Amino acid sequence: MTDVWQEACLNLSKAAKIIDLEPELVERLSCPMRFTEFTIPLRRDDGRKELFTAYRSLHQDATGPTKDGTRIRASLTPQEIKALSLFMSIKHAVADIPAGGGKGGIKADPSKLSEGEYERLVRGFMRRLLPKGAFCDVPGADIGTDGRAMAWMLDEYEQITGIHSPAAINDKPAALGGSLGGHEATGWGVAKCAVMAAENLGLKPGAKVSIQGFGQVGTITAQTLWEAGFKIVAVSDVFGAIANKSGLDIDGLIKHAQKTGRVSDFEGSEALNDSVLTIDCDILIPAAVQDVIDESNASQIKARLIVEAANAPITPPADAILLDLGKTVVPDVVANCGGAVVCDFERTQGLTNDYWTLTTVKERLMSRITLAYTTSKQFSDERKVPFRQAAWALALQKIRAAMLYRGWC
Numbered sequence: 001m002t003d004v005w006q007e008a009c010l011n012l013s014k015a016a017k018i019i020d021l022e023p024e025l026v027e028r029l030s031c032p033m034r035f036t037e038f039t040i041p042l043r044r045d046d047g048r049k050e051l052f053t054a055y056r057s058l059h060q061d062a063t064g065p066t067k068d069g070t071r072i073r074a075s076l077t078p079q080e081i082k083a084l085s086l087f088m089s090i091k092h093a094v095a096d097i098p099a100g101g102g103k104g105g106i107k108a109d110p111s112k113l114s115e116g117e118y119e120r121l122v123r124g125f126m127r128r129l130l131p132k133g134a135f136c137d138v139p140g141a142d143i144g145t146d147g148r149a150m151a152w153m154l155d156e157y158e159q160i161t162g163i164h165s166p167a168a169i170n171d172k173p174a175a176l177g178g179s180l181g182g183h184e185a186t187g188w189g190v191a192k193c194a195v196m197a198a199e200n201l202g203l204k205p206g207a208k209v210s211i212q213g214f215g216q217v218g219t220i221t222a223q224t225l226w227e228a229g230f231k232i233v234a235v236s237d238v239f240g241a242i243a244n245k246s247g248l249d250i251d252g253l254i255k256h257a258q259k260t261g262r263v264s265d266f267e268g269s270e271a272l273n274d275s276v277l278t279i280d281c282d283i284l285i286p287a288a289v290q291d292v293i294d295e296s297n298a299s300q301i302k303a304r305l306i307v308e309a310a311n312a313p314i315t316p317p318a319d320a321i322l323l324d325l326g327k328t329v330v331p332d333v334v335a336n337c338g339g340a341v342v343c344d345f346e347r348t349q350g351l352t353n354d355y356w357t358l359t360t361v362k363e364r365l366m367s368r369i370t371l372a373y374t375t376s377k378q379f380s381d382e383r384k385v386p387f388r389q390a391a392w393a394l395a396l397q398k399i400r401a402a403m404l405y406r407g408w409c
């Protein structure tokens, strides 16, 4: 059985073959440029001292300062952090973002920490993190962290250096220089990719959409597609699934989910016993967790189009099954790169002290997403390779160019 890092390296080697990437570069990109494991001593509220393990993986920085999220969860593994840093290198290159790939995290269960303990842990991460700063490595939020945690990380950084540096941390609140549109960015990008891919397949607004996951990404994607005239026929969260063949009222569902904390029991819907993944629909959007489409359910999927809002929701064997069945899959590195794009906008705004309106952020985001989608699609069509491999190959071409110009190989 392969782990998530091996799966990421498999994608890398498949794409590398398409562009005849030099073996020396394949070897270099098949391990992070720098991987650090460190400990954070935490003083518990009752006075006990406890050590927590933290990681930061910098995959490569030929294309710019390394950037991206900080994940806090009990089952965190070094392999996961390494894989995510490689994904970020690819995602940044696909979207023409001048940044390398980074990812970090702390092995801890946030639900078992008091607010004070959580804050001290996050600040401890920032104290121990090396290197850091707007021009070398820029952390942001991920699972288990949010704008509040990023505010503490920024404050800690500025207390250490004595310099105001809004560009040193991403995903912070707007009051500290965070970008407008950061919350919506990934969902907007997923919806834009779904619309473009639907058009390519001749699917019109009115087409049926099923969405797994109704969190930050799932809600914005559902709302954007619903407003564009698509029919959202099924939605699920970790507690259950609901459906309505005529389409769900998404504004009403968002209010219901905000009030009750779940999608179940929404008026005008019926509980769904089958999986939202295999229901009758035209477009399937997995927006929850990884590896949900595997060999056990891939051949039962009815949708013609699958747009990967979550990271790695399809296992490699399932990907091969879907390809054989002629399904179109818009890969995660294209479909969900909107958050990474707006993080880059956030850093740019922090560096220039020029803060953009929501309209400007959205316009610039849409043009980056359109470019990422169309160039990957064109490469896929011209070279007759799957969309995923096309996106990775294009990204690798850009990383290779940066490495060659630097004389690194």
Ligand code: NAD
Pocket: 186, 212, 213, 214, 215, 216, 217, 218, 236, 237, 238, 239, 287, 288, 289, 290, 309, 310, 311, 336, 337, 339
């Ligand atoms: P979230 O925590 O806000 O929402 C996750 C949703 O998935 C929740 O509704 C949860 O109930 C549901 N869920 C969890 N496990 C489930 C399961 N087994 N079956 C059905 N539903 C389940 O997370 P999010 O920010 O919306 O992110 C969703 C996915 O998108 C994650 O895989 C994340 O890594 C990926 N992603 C998010 C961003 C971003 O900007 N937030 C960017 C890129 C990728």
